Amino acid sequence: EVQLVESGGGLIQPGGSLRLSCAASGFTVSSNYMSWVRQAPGKGLEWVSIIYSGGSTYYADSVKGRFTISRDSAKNTLYLQMNSLRAEDTAVYYCAKDGDSGTRFDYWGQGTLVTVSS
Amino acid sequence: AIQMTQSPSSLSASVGDRVTITCRASQGIRNDLGWYQQKPGKAPKLLIYTASSLQSGVPSRFSGSGSGTDFTLTISSLQPEDFATYYCLQDYNYPWTFGQGTKVEIK
Numbered sequence: 001e002v003q004l005v006e007s008g009g010g011l012i013q014p015g016g017s018l019r020l021s022c023a024a025s026g027f028t029v030s031s032n033y034m035s036w037v038r039q040a041p042g043k044g045l046e047w048v049s050i051i052y053s054g055g056s057t058y059y060a061d062s063v064k065g066r067f068t069i070s071r072d073s074a075k076n077t078l079y080l081q082m083n084s085l086r087a088e089d090t091a092v093y094y095c096a097k098d099g100d101s102g103t104r105f106d107y108w109g110q111g112t113l114v115t116v117s118s
Numbered sequence: 119a120i121q122m123t124q125s126p127s128s129l130s131a132s133v134g135d136r137v138t139i140t141c142r143a144s145q146g147i148r149n150d151l152g153w154y155q156q157k158p159g160k161a162p163k164l165l166i167y168t169a170s171s172l173q174s175g176v177p178s179r180f181s182g183s184g185s186g187t188d189f190t191l192t193i194s195s196l197q198p199e200d201f202a203t204y205y206c207l208q209d210y211n212y213p214w215t216f217g218q219g220t221k222v223e224i225k
Contacts, residue, residue: 044205044219045219046216047207050214058212059213061213094161101168101171102150102168103173104152104207104209105152105207106173
């Protein structure tokens with residue numbers, strides 16, 4: 001059974017750093033396209049970043065240069081390193097995997113809340 | 119970035135109603151579009167991929183259509199468990215962008 005479990009969220013001051021983790025089971029993270037999607041409180045969904053099975057990465061303009069997506073094959077875990085955090089980064093962060101044949105985001109984690117505030 | 123405009127932003131409907139939600143892209147995106155359902159406090163759920171393909175396990179009352187710039191999600195007979203917010207997503211090019219969402223409420 002596919003499972004995605006995020007962790008690492010919390011309260012952080014503006015300018016601070018945080019690393020989110022997404023522990024996967026039931027499939028191999030490094031063999032799939034994996035993304036982070038976020039949702040500010042009471043707002044819509046925003047795609048944040050993707051890492052391809054081959055290792056290529058892409059980012060939303062709003063986080064480019066501040067966030068880094070990565071993975072650890074041994075731990076079967078996806079990460080999002082977030083630096084220079086701003087109040088507008090406050091959101092629930094979801095990790096999601098792609099399936100086959102164009103099935104974008106066929107499985108999602110439960111989300112982890114990041115609050116950027118002084 | 120490609121803008122995805124969903125309409126309506128909200129609607130009220132009754133059980134058994136046929137519901138249609140549209141999504142318009144600011145430029146052509148072929149059929150690189152998906153539809154997601156989200157209930158309060160939960161992660162989104164994939165309903166439709168590549169504009170018209172039904173995700174495994176999703177009831178057949180959900181259908182998608184469209185290509186290029188105009189897309190539609192249809193629920194043929196609304197059920198109590200379908201009251202939720204629906205989002206479209208274009209993955210034609212980066213940055214991928216979601217529509218602003220359509221909240222389907224009980225009339």
